[in-house]
Amino acid sequence: MANLKTSEKKTKAQSMGLHSEVLTGKTQQKFFNPDEAENFYYFGTHDVDFNKRTELDVKDMDCKQANGKIDELMSQGYGTIVIKNPQGKHSLGVGILNKLNLIFEGSLGYFGCGSMDGPIVRINGRVGWSCGENMMAGKIVIEKNAGSCFGAAIRGGDLICKGSVGARTGIDQKGGTIIIGGDAGAFTGFMMQRGRIIILGDVGINLGDSMYDGTIFIGGKIGSFGSDAVEAELTESDIGWLKRKLKVAEIGDNFDVSKMTKVVAGKKLWNYDALEPTEKKGAI
Amino acid sequence: MCGIAGLIHRGKSSNVGQELQGMLQALKHRGEDSTGYALYGDTDGQNFIMRFKVGENVAEGSSSIKEDTSVYDERKKIVDRYLSELGARVVKEDRILPYSLRYEVKYDKDLMEFSQRIESVPGVEILSMGKSLEVIKDLGNAKAVCDRYNLDKVVGTHAIGHARMATESGVDIKSAHPFWGYPFSDVSVVHNGQLTNYWNNRRSLENKGMRFMSECDSELIAVYLAEKMRAGATLEEGMRDSLTGLDGVFTYFVATKDSLGMAKDTMAAKPLVLYESDDLVAMGSEEIAIRSVLPQEIDTYDPFDGEVKVWQI
Numbered sequence: 001m002a003n004l005k006t007s008e009k010k011t012k013a014q015s016m017g018l019h020s021e022v023l024t025g026k027t028q029q030k031f032f033n034p035d036e037a038e039n040f041y042y043f044g045t046h047d048v049d050f051n052k053r054t055e056l057d058v059k060d061m062d063c064k065q066a067n068g069k070i071d072e073l074m075s076q077g078y079g080t081i082v083i084k085n086p087q088g089k090h091s092l093g094v095g096i097l098n099k100l101n102l103i104f105e106g107s108l109g110y111f112g113c114g115s116m117d118g119p120i121v122r123i124n125g126r127v128g129w130s131c132g133e134n135m136m137a138g139k140i141v142i143e144k145n146a147g148s149c150f151g152a153a154i155r156g157g158d159l160i161c162k163g164s165v166g167a168r169t170g171i172d173q174k175g176g177t178i179i180i181g182g183d184a185g186a187f188t189g190f191m192m193q194r195g196r197i198i199i200l201g202d203v204g205i206n207l208g209d210s211m212y213d214g215t216i217f218i219g220g221k222i223g224s225f226g227s228d229a230v231e232a233e234l235t236e237s238d239i240g241w242l243k244r245k246l247k248v249a250e251i252g253d254n255f256d257v258s259k260m261t262k263v264v265a266g267k268k269l270w271n272y273d274a275l276e277p278t279e280k281k282g283a284i
Numbered sequence: 285m286c287g288i289a290g291l292i293h294r295g296k297s298s299n300v301g302q303e304l305q306g307m308l309q310a311l312k313h314r315g316e317d318s319t320g321y322a323l324y325g326d327t328d329g330q331n332f333i334m335r336f337k338v339g340e341n342v343a344e345g346s347s348s349i350k351e352d353t354s355v356y357d358e359r360k361k362i363v364d365r366y367l368s369e370l371g372a373r374v375v376k377e378d379r380i381l382p383y384s385l386r387y388e389v390k391y392d393k394d395l396m397e398f399s400q401r402i403e404s405v406p407g408v409e410i411l412s413m414g415k416s417l418e419v420i421k422d423l424g425n426a427k428a429v430c431d432r433y434n435l436d437k438v439v440g441t442h443a444i445g446h447a448r449m450a451t452e453s454g455v456d457i458k459s460a461h462p463f464w465g466y467p468f469s470d471v472s473v474v475h476n477g478q479l480t481n482y483w484n485n486r487r488s489l490e491n492k493g494m495r496f497m498s499e500c501d502s503e504l505i506a507v508y509l510a511e512k513m514r515a516g517a518t519l520e521e522g523m524r525d526s527l528t529g530l531d532g533v534f535t536y537f538v539a540t541k542d543s544l545g546m547a548k549d550t551m552a553a554k555p556l557v558l559y560e561s562d563d564l565v566a567m568g569s570e571e572i573a574i575r576s577v578l579p580q581e582i583d584t585y586d587p588f589d590g591e592v593k594v595w596q597i
């Protein structure tokens with residue numbers, strides 16, 4: 001566990017209540033030197049041209065074949081790929097680690113576009129559970145509804161659903177932004193650690209349950225607060241950021257963000273005791 | 285993990301046997317130990333259709349003990365005798381497989397007494413009793429069971445089904461879904477999830493005279509709802525009670541002669557995707573099941589936690 005200190009000088013993110021501590025120790029360690037970036041190779045990535053466009057009909061393919069074909073097209077330099085007939089198949093568009101315009105003409109099943117780092121994805125349909133799970137960077141826009149565990153454990157990027165989502169949206173979220181145009185189910189922001197969630201509609205019970213950090217903005221009614229989730233004051237900085245974010249996301253035209261409820265961690269559950277339970281027993 | 289699927293046509297009949305087969309086969313990756321169908325077919329409504337088994341499927345993978353088929357014949361003879369003693373007249377008799385039978389029965393007395401008498405024969409279990417409902421369940425995936433029982437020609441209004449991965453009880457027909465809502469005519473249940481207060485509820489319900497045929501936690505839902513309805517609750521009221529009366533994680537479907545319902549626990553821990561239009565409701569553990577009957581682009585959604593819905597034909 002990294003050491004935690006209270007910061008005197010607040011960064012912009014800290015002033016918005018995203019986090020208040022300064023991380024030291026191993027978490028701040030630089031793992032590669034930026035000067036050596038040209039020697040850095042990201043395995044499985046391709047140089048693509050956004051102007052080079054193609055279509056891929058995956059109606060008669062399983063997910064492995066479809067993902068293999070997308071990889072093959074990227075290796076040929078295609079930077080804009082339109083996927084036809086995804087028909088609710090699972091795990092499509094996962095593990096893409098380079099820039100890409102990816103468009104799905106239809107709905108996806110589970111784990112759609114998970115573990116990706118960079119692509120811009122538009123899904124003209126619905127997605128099943130765990131869409132965008134573990135996303136590092138990029139943007140995913142879903143035109144219809146999404147299932148549960150939407151954006152589970154994302155580290156970065158923007159995940160936008162124009163419809164409603166199921167339960168546990170942003171579970172274990174570690175960064176990035178999740179934006180929902182409709183309603184969200186129970187346990188939204190469950191155990192989130194960083195990042196922001198914006199829900200324009202209502203949310204179910206146990207909002208922000210056991211959240212460590214991060215911020216949730218709610219436009220509608222809240223079923224109930226979860227353990228250690230507390231309401232915070234919405235600042236001018238928040239309002240400005242929300243306006244910009246919704247505009248860029250092309251969602252919530254004319255939505256009055258100044259009436260949103262801001263939810264953060266109360267941090268009463270924090271217990272970063274370095275001792276294991278058995279060690280603690282011995283110490284006592 | 286198991287997969288469940290169901291559909292209801294409103295205002296018309298369709299080939300529900302084939303449709304449900306497609307939906308369940310799309311979910312076969314969620315479990316192939318056994319597959320079950322509860323089909324609500326078009327009938328004249330005059331007689332009861334009794335689906336029952338006189339033994340287990342002991343094919344490879346089964347957890348049942350192999351029996352000589354002559355034992356099945358003996359059990360069938362006793363069932364026939366009991367039916368006669370109960371005043372039930374068998375109008376039509378089909379022995380689909382050595383262990384699986386379908387009778388059309390004329391009977392107008394108490395179904396609980398009827399069922400208790402028939403099931404007093406060791407090894408015999410009524411899978412369903414209804415004037416429209418037929419429960420067909422066996423080992424294997426959806427296509428295998430459909431082919432074995434010729435279900436692809438069944439025409440009706442609605443159906444629910446289950447693709448099972450056995451986790452807490454045996455690989456056998458008695459633990460397979462759907463479960464009949466004994467002793468109610470035409471009530472069936474399928475479930476995906478785990479119930480953690482199974483034994484407490486079971487003991488309580490057994491004390492009230494309800495019967496359990498397996499140790500599968502899902503059977504509890506059928507018995508729980510049947511007991512609620514016996515006490516005067518409507519199906520929907522019973523389902524809403526179940527959200528607090530049953531502990532654990534669950535999504536389940538229940539069907540009656542003219543309705544189909546779904547319930548999702550308050551944790552929303554088990555998946556369900558739903559499509560709803562004026563003439564069709566289709567739902568399943570995954571969208572891919574719905575796609576097998578509606579390949580065109582459609583609007584679907586996940587019901588929220590603690591949601592209960594009931595549709596009429």
